[in-house]
Amino acid sequence: MNRELKSDITTEEDIRILVDTFYDHVNQDELLGPVFNEFAKVDWDHHLPMMYAFWSTVLFGSMAYKGQPFPKHFALPIDRTHFTRWIALFTQTVEELFAGDMAEQAKQKAASIANIFQMKMGL
Helix, strand or coil, rough: CHHHHHCCCCCCHHHHHHHHHHHHHHHCCCHHHHHHHHHHCCCHHHHHHHHHHHHHHHHHCCCCCCCCCCHHHCCCCCHHHHHHHHHHHHHHHHHHCCCHHHHHHHHHHHHHHHHHHHHHHCC
16 A cells, blocks of 8 residues: 555544554464463453553543553563564554554554563563
8 A cells, every 4th residue: 555545543443453453463473473372361352452442542642541561561471572573563564554643653652662661671
């Protein structure tokens, strides 16, 4: 799709599309898929709505998310390689679906969150 034809992230439905597409990529990924599905055994019916709320809060300031994401990630068997892949997949997903200021903010905020998590984990 041509960059000029893509719209920006402007609605809750856009966030849902972004999150669903991103986690489809994660589930198919050789490195990340096993962490989510075999180690963490993520309940996707529960996790995805939380991620919609999280990204709505991060991007739109909706305050829909009321959790603490870091503690859930601390015990995972992950290192810098996982974070690098996570950012690459997230960036790829945003770029395949959207273009604009909010899309750029989403990529920047994801990178910032990953950096903070890595620092807290001593990576």
